[in-house]
Amino acid sequence: MINIFEVNETNKMIEQENLDVxxxxxxxxxxxxxxxxxxxxxxxxxxxxxxxxxxxxxxxxxxxxxxxxxxxxxxxxxxxxxxxxxxxxxxxxxxxxxxxxxxxxxxxxxxxxxxxxxxxxxxxxxxxxxxxxxxxxxxxxxxxxxxxxxxxxxxxxxxxxxxxxxxxxxxxxxxxxxxxxxxxxxxxxxxxxNAPDDNPFMAGAFHGVTESDAIINVGVSGPGVVKTALSKVRGENFEVLCETIKKTAFKVTRVGQLVAQEASKRLNIPFGIVDLSLAPTPAIGDSVADILCEIGLEYAGAPGTTAALALLNDQVKKGGVMASSYVGGLSGAFIPVSEDQGMIDAVQAGALTLEKLEAMTCVCSVGLDMIAIPGNTKATTISGIIADEMAIGMINQKTTAVRIIPVVGKDVGETVEFGGLFGYAPIMPVNQYSCDAFVNRKGRIPAPIHSFKN
Structure with a gap:
């Protein structure tokens, strides 16, 4: 049973560390x-x-x-x-x-x-x-x-x-x-x-045909909470680091579980899942990149970034699944550039490139997210970027995605302001070598050998 006393334990997280549903x-x-x-x-x-x-x-x-x-x-x-x-x-x-x-x-x-x-x-x-x-x-x-x-x-x-x-x-x-x-x-x-049927996060949410007539799904957040918890165990070994992330993810997910159950009861609509993703915002202190820095990186994008993100993602899921019987959606760590001040800082410092972001998507919650690129980028180049990300998802049996914004009239070195939760983003350079002949082939790339599991 979940009760208000568990929520009271998280008051400091809500007031000081940007915890929210x-x-x-x-x-x-x-x-x-x-x-x-x-x-x-x-x-x-x-x-x-x-x-x-x-x-x-x-x-x-x-x-x-x-x-x-x-x-x-x-x-x-x-x-x-x-x-x-x-x-x-x-x-x-x-x-x-x-x-x-x-x-x-x-x-x-x-x-x-x-x-x-x-x-x-x-x-x-x-x-x-x-x-x-x-x-x-x-x-x-x-x-x-x-x-x-x-x-x-x-x-x-x-x-x-x-x-x-x-x-x-x-x-x-x-x-x-x-x-x-x-x-x-x-x-x-x-x-x-590999789009999930029960994702509560936009822009990718849709109601899958395997779902019931109506369902309540909740997405929790809390990068600031995890970052603050890790700051208290700075310098400790990996076991302590992982235990701290798991315990924090458990508390965050319990808040989401409470909200989901209350919404379900009051609306008289079945509860579906809690998506326990760490979803950043442009607010200072609400950044997945800052968590990676707290783990030990100078900037997101430094050597070791993919390993640190893999550790974070896995421990968030391990803590979350103990807090709720119904975990679904995407669940993990989002790495949108424009919505994460730490990611923006890493791009502007030259530490984080599109290619490094692609590598990070092998182990994160989704994929290339809220990335602004030059408006004169070719359609085939964007298709090539999409194909790479789809391949990562297909081979690794995980959800991957691309939300990319070719900003017409802007080029590398400029920034674009989206406002609100969408934040702002530096225009990132894109590899200029052509993939036209590859993209213009017709048909489909076959499923990998490990897909045959009937």
């Missing part, structure tokens, strides 16, 4: 909204979301006030829209109408973001998948709260390289449509390998 995400199935008439489809979607989520924000605020736990975001994820719109949508613009409906519903219920404008194309692409993907630039440019994701590969199926090539072009087009505001729509677009 990053999000309560309500997953909603839209399968029962499917209709061949586009107008009827949009009406059903709006009705389902606004009915199911009508009390989400109110309940989140009540929990925050009652327990003194900051609940930073209240969000919604829905069934991948490529599936929901397949019968009614004949053009990309048809899908855009659904994006606008989702945005309208998100505003109505007051959530920060809504995820699930998504397609799952790891093995092949249907006509509806392609229409949705081609609609993404306009959909994100004409909405405020809708987030989009595309799953391009998996350990079981391989990598859909046709879709990888297309997504390079889509990211460039998305950047162009919002070039007057630093290509910000790209912040709401992520591509995956």
């Amino acid at each position: 990053r999000t309560i995400t309500l997953g909603i199935s839209l399968l029962d909204c499917i209709d061949s008439d586009l107008n009827q489809l949009n009406a059903k979607i709006y009705e389902k979301i606004t009915t199911t989520a009508k009390d989400l924000v109110k309940v989140g605020n009540e929990i925050e006030k009652e327990f003194g736990i900051p609940v930073v975001n209240k969000r919604i994820s829905v069934t991948p829209i490529a599936l929901i719109g397949a019968a009614a949508c004949k053009t990309p613009d048809d899908f855009v109408t659904i994006a606008k409906t989702l945005d309208k519903a998100a505003v109505e219920v007051g959530v920060n973001l809504l995820g699930g404008y998504s397609a799952l194309v790891s093995k092949g692409t249907t006509k509806a998948d392609e229409l949705l993907i081609r609609s993404i630039p306009k959909a994100l440019a004409t909405t405020q709260r809708v987030c989009s994701s595309v799953n391009l590969g998996s350990t079981k199926t391989g990598i859909n390289m046709d879709a990888v090539r297309l997504m390079g072009e889509i990211i460039i087009e998305t950047a162009q449509l919002t070039k007057d505001i630093d290509s910000v729509s790209c912040m709401k677009l992520v591509v995956f390998c």
Whole structure:
């Protein structure tokens, strides 16, 4: 049983060390909204979301006030829209109408973001998948709260390289449509390998088809808490280091478990999972990079960074799984550049490069996240970066992702300001050598030999 006394133990963490519940995400199935008439489809979607989520924000605020736990975001994820719109949508613009409906519903219920404008194309692409993907630039440019994701590969199926090539072009087009505001729509677009069905974090959240009609998923945070705990055991051996991370992750996850159970009870919606990821913010002291420095690195990116991050990720999971019976989503350490002041400092010092970030994604929670690159980067180069990251996920049987922002009109040495939780980012250099011939091959990269486990 979880009680308020356990939460009281974390008061100092909340008040002084940036502990928060990053999000309560309500997953909603839209399968029962499917209709061949586009107008009827949009009406059903709006009705389902606004009915199911009508009390989400109110309940989140009540929990925050009652327990003194900051609940930073209240969000919604829905069934991948490529599936929901397949019968009614004949053009990309048809899908855009659904994006606008989702945005309208998100505003109505007051959530920060809504995820699930998504397609799952790891093995092949249907006509509806392609229409949705081609609609993404306009959909994100004409909405405020809708987030989009595309799953391009998996350990079981391989990598859909046709879709990888297309997504390079889509990211460039998305950047162009919002070039007057630093290509910000790209912040709401992520591509995956091995995307989980129960991820509460944006931009990649969607409500998987294996989930129930509605579900409550919670994402916790707390890099500042871990950093403070480690500062008290500075110089100790690895056993003490690991035990400290595990114990801290346990306490952080218990807070998330409490919030998830309370939200589930008050909304009368089943509890799904706690995602125990360390998700940084631009706030000073709320940085995964600072944890790596506390472990013993001068900057994130120094030799030893990948090993330190692997240690951190593993101990966070070991501590977290003891605190909750239902751990899921991504769970680990996020390493977004723009949202982590320590990562920004490492880039500006020259310690952290795109290539080192790629190496770190072998052992972190997700992948290349919130990285700003020159706006004149070629679509094929972006596709090559995506392919590399998909391969890491496929071979290592883990989730990997790319959320990259080619900022039109800006180049290496400049910075881009996104604001709020998204922070700011230095424009990072990209390898200029061509991968055109590789990316332009058609077909898919086969699944690895260890995928055959039936």
